[in-house]
Structure formats: C-alpha cells, structure tokens
Amino acid sequence: MKQPTAISVAPLVRVSALLASLSTLLLASVKTFGFELDGTKWFLAQAEYHVDMEGMSATQISWNTAFIEAIEEWNANTVFEFSVVNNNADPCLDNGISSVDFSEDFCGSSFGNNVLAVTVRRFDPQILGPPYIREADIIVNAEEEFDIFDGPLVQFGQNFAGLDFGRVALHELGHVIGLDHEETNNAIMAPNISNLFSLQQDDINGVQALHNGLSNCEIDPLTFGEISEVLNGNDCTVKDLTVGGNDNSFLDLYQFDLDETTQLDFFATSTILDPVLILATTDLQYLDVDIASNDDCDSSLSANLPAGSYFLIVNTFDSPIKEDCGIVGNYRLRTSFTSSSEPSLGSGTSLANAFTTAQFTGGITADNGATYSNQFSPTDSLDISAQIRVDIRHRGAPGFLVVAALLEGQVLMLNADGEFVDVTANPLPAVPFATKTLETFESITIATDLVPADLGIQDIDASIVVGYGLDSNPSEIYYHSTPLSLSVVPDSGAGD
Numbered sequence: 001m002k003q004p005t006a007i008s009v010a011p012l013v014r015v016s017a018l019l020a021s022l023s024t025l026l027l028a029s030v031k032t033f034g035f036e037l038d039g040t041k042w043f044l045a046q047a048e049y050h051v052d053m054e055g056m057s058a059t060q061i062s063w064n065t066a067f068i069e070a071i072e073e074w075n076a077n078t079v080f081e082f083s084v085v086n087n088n089a090d091p092c093l094d095n096g097i098s099s100v101d102f103s104e105d106f107c108g109s110s111f112g113n114n115v116l117a118v119t120v121r122r123f124d125p126q127i128l129g130p131p132y133i134r135e136a137d138i139i140v141n142a143e144e145e146f147d148i149f150d151g152p153l154v155q156f157g158q159n160f161a162g163l164d165f166g167r168v169a170l171h172e173l174g175h176v177i178g179l180d181h182e183e184t185n186n187a188i189m190a191p192n193i194s195n196l197f198s199l200q201q202d203d204i205n206g207v208q209a210l211h212n213g214l215s216n217c218e219i220d221p222l223t224f225g226e227i228s229e230v231l232n233g234n235d236c237t238v239k240d241l242t243v244g245g246n247d248n249s250f251l252d253l254y255q256f257d258l259d260e261t262t263q264l265d266f267f268a269t270s271t272i273l274d275p276v277l278i279l280a281t282t283d284l285q286y287l288d289v290d291i292a293s294n295d296d297c298d299s300s301l302s303a304n305l306p307a308g309s310y311f312l313i314v315n316t317f318d319s320p321i322k323e324d325c326g327i328v329g330n331y332r333l334r335t336s337f338t339s340s341s342e343p344s345l346g347s348g349t350s351l352a353n354a355f356t357t358a359q360f361t362g363g364i365t366a367d368n369g370a371t372y373s374n375q376f377s378p379t380d381s382l383d384i385s386a387q388i389r390v391d392i393r394h395r396g397a398p399g400f401l402v403v404a405a406l407l408e409g410q411v412l413m414l415n416a417d418g419e420f421v422d423v424t425a426n427p428l429p430a431v432p433f434a435t436k437t438l439e440t441f442e443s444i445t446i447a448t449d450l451v452p453a454d455l456g457i458q459d460i461d462a463s464i465v466v467g468y469g470l471d472s473n474p475s476e477i478y479y480h481s482t483p484l485s486l487s488v489v490p491d492s493g494a495g496d
C-alpha cells in the first residue's frame with residue numbers, strides 16, 4: 001500500500017500523441033528491451049473496440065480494414081485480446097465505449113504541431129498498484145494526409161497520398177493496451193512515425209511484461225488456522241505484482257479455492273509489522289482491504305465470498321505510518337471459515353507422490369452439520385468426520401483406513417478403539433483406524449460430541465489428515481493435500 005497520507009491519485013485522463021517525423025531513428029547498439037510501462041492496463045487483458053469510420057485511402061483500402069488489421073496484429077502476437085464492434089461512437093465522450101474516429105480537432109482543442117493522432121485513456125483506481133484502464137479512445141487528425149501501405153514511408157517511384165494509417169493505428173492501439181512510448185529501441189511504440197510498419201519484439205514483450213506480474217511473485221496455498229510468516233526483502237513487491245507504479249511495499253500471496261459461498265475471517269497480528277490485508281480474485285480484481293486498527297499493528301478482514309479462486313494478500317506500507325509498527329518483520333495470520341457444507345480437502349496425493357484420483361472431504365461442526373468451521377471455543381461440542389472417494393483402482397482391495405492428527409511437532413493416530421496414540425517417534429507403519437475391503441465411499445467418524453474443555457484443551461491448533469492404504473503395500477498411504485484444520489481459541493465466539 002502507498003502511505004495513506006501520501007496517496008497519489010492516478011490521473012483520470014492521460015493523453016498520448018504520435019508525432020509525424022521523418023527524422024532517422026538511431027538504432028540501439030545493444031539489444032535490450034526497454035519498453036516503457038507505467039503499469040496501467042486493462043483488467044483481464046481484454047477490451048471491446050468500436051470501429052466504424054467513413055472512407056478509404058487512395059490505395060482503395062478502407063480505414064476500417066486497416067484499423068481492424070492492426071487490432072488483429074496485436075491479438076495474434078500478444079496476450080491482449082481486442083474484440084471489435086462495428087459501430088461508430090464519439091471518441092471524445094467519456095461513456096465507457098472505446099472508439100476511433102477522424103476529427104478536425106482534438107475534442108475542441110487544437111491537435112498541436114505535427115500530431116497525427118491522440119489516444120485518451122481513462123482509469124479506474126485500484127486498491128493496489130496502478131489503475132485499470134476503463135476506456136481508451138483514439139482521435140485521428142483529419143487535417144493530416146493518410147494513405148495505407150507497407151514498407152518505408154518514402155518509396156522510390158511511389159507517390160502515396162500521405163503517411164501510412166495502418167502503422168498509426170498499430171501505435172495508438174499500443175497506447176490503448178497500456179504501453180507508453182519507447183525511446184531507445186526499434187518499436188512501433190517509438191514517439192515518432194517511422195519506416196517500421198509491423199509490431200516489433202519490443203512492443204510484444206511490453207504487453208507480455210504488463211500482464212505477467214503474477215509470475216514475479218511466489219504463491220502459497222492458504223492454510224486455515226494460524227501460520228507464522230515474515231515480510232521482508234525476499235518477498236515480491238506491489239510493483240512486481242502489478243507491473244508498474246512506484247509502490248515498493250512487500251507482500252505475501254496466499255491462494256484459496258471455495259466450492260461454495262463461505263464466510264471467511266482473517267486476522268493478522270504482529271508486534272513489529274504493520275500488516276495490510278487485501279482480498280482479490282486470482283485474476284487480480286481487488287475486492288476489499290483492511291489497513292489495520294488505530295492503536296496497534298493488527299489488521300482484520302471479513303468477507304462472504306461466492307465459489308471461486310481467490311488471493312489473500314498480506315501487504316504493508318511502502319513507508320511506516322505508525323511509530324511502533326514497521327514495514328518488515330514477522331506476523332501471524334489466523335484464517336477461519338464458516339460454510340454450510342463440508343469443504344473439499346484438496347486433491348489426492350500419496351506418501352510416494354503417486355498419481356491418484358482419490359477424493360477427500362471432511363469437516364468439523366458444532367451444530368450437528370448446519371455449519372462447518374475450523375475455529376471453535378473450548379466448550380463447543382464437536383463432531384469431526386471425513387469421507388473418502390477411493391481411487392477406482394483400489395476399490396474392492398483389502399486395505400485399511402488411517403486418521404492422523406498433527407499438533408505442535410506431535411503425530412497422533414486414531415486406533416481401532418477410537419483413541420489417539422502418540423506415534424511421533426515411529427509414524428510408520430501406520431496405526432490402522434479400520435481394516436477392511438475398500439469400498440467406493442469410505443466414511444470416517446473421527447469424533448462425536450467432543451468438548452475440548454472436557455479434555456483440558458483451551459487453546460490448540462491441530463491438523464487432521466485421513467487416508468487409506470492397501471494391504472499389498474502398507475507403507476503407501478493415499479491422503480489429501482489440504483489438512484482438516486482445527487483451532488480451539490479461548491472465548492473466540494466462533495462455532496456458536
């Protein structure tokens with residue numbers, strides 16, 4: 001996050017003009033890609049464009065044909081995807097419609113000397129990073145002479161009626177996408193029109209970089225319950241993630257997937273770091289932000305989210321805003337959820353990392369299945385159960401079911417008598433919960449009416465994993481990638 005006191009309001013309108021110039025461009029001697037990006041881009045790298053201009057060039061090609069060919073060149077060579085609507089709309093209007101047209105003037109103002117065309121971009125500010133572009137219009141200077149042709153601007157023995165409109169369209173569409181001028185390399189995005197008439201590697205790499213921010217950051221699966229992590233110089237920054245802007249604050253990126261509408265509560269605590277919690281979809285639509293309380297470093301965020309894939313982003317500020325809370329350091333993140341059915345426990349895996357189609361669900365309920373959660377109070381009465389859809393290759397085979405609980409360095413396994421035994425020293429061979437012929441669906445009741453306080457438990461974080469194995473290979477256990485998380489928190493108020 002940028003410091004709230006110094007929030008830079010993104011300019012709502014930015015104007016880029018292509019200049020007519022026949023001066024020779026210097027060729028860069030070193031082959032580096034120096035595309036200019038300020039990070040403004042379209043959400044999902046796609047835009048609808050309205051195209052319906054009158055007239056055609058002296059070479060008998062309509063302006064529309066040349067413009068749509070330019071759109072198709074960007075589409076074919078980059079991740080960006082324009083869709084064309086055959087419709088004439090006024091490019092000077094701020095109406096949510098991106099369009100192109102010729103005009104004698106620049107929306108009531110003068111175009112200025114040698115200006116061939118102007119792109120006007122309008123923005124929606126975002127919680128993180130540069131704004132998204134919501135509209136980008138192109139106004140072509142009708143006072144300039146245009147034709148449509150490939151190759152050098154001046155060609156021996158050819159008398160064109162003006163400058164090539166096609167490369168002007170390519171250049172302005174680069175601004176529409178979010179590219180700025182490229183001053184040093186061969187590029188359609190050079191500030192002046194040149195003999196280049198098709199997209200150059202620099203232009204293509206610019207679009208790629210603009211939309212590749214997620215690859216700059218490590219993404220970890222979100223663990224329900226409590227985790228301890230650190231924000232520091234090893235982490236990626238807002239600038240890395242959003243590609244552009246000048247927000248160099250660090251962030252951790254946690255991904256989670258929801259199968260159904262779920263209530264989520266995130267709570268970040270630290271004695272030295274000032275955490276900022278941000279929710280986003282995995283395509284970086286920012287949903288909500290919490291910038292911490294006034295009197296301590298902590299931060300919390302609650303949301304009711306529909307099924308989908310999401311990021312929880314633990315961020316901080318790019319310069320400290322509180323005396324006692326900094327911008328690097330350890331934090332603890334507690335995540336709890338409430339859903340109306342048992343959550344999925346991720347894809348199946350095995351101790352030997354074998355591929356398996358086995359599927360697992362499981363949940364903990366304090367209200368006999370009305371809701372499921374991972375966080376409870378010591379006096380709640382808990383039912384814990386899990387279901388296995390056995391890999392089709394293992395059905396009908398003699399095997400066994402296992403239940404393991406992991407807590408603070410201890411490994412416990414549930415035996416056939418329903419008692420947890422400590423197997424930390426020798427976890428294998430696994431203690432079986434049941435020995436049986438494996439069926440398509442196996443249901444495991446781990447606990448019924450378990451009251452943590454009755455066992456002297458007031459505060460605990462445990463992970464529960466269920467699985468199965470085959471008698472033919474008892475050291476290979478099939479289980480789930482996401483543990484069933486159980487947190488007992490004193491007076492949490494959760495699980496009621």
Ligand SMILES: [Zn+2]
Pocket residue numbers: 016017018019171175181190191
């Ligand atoms: Zn330009």
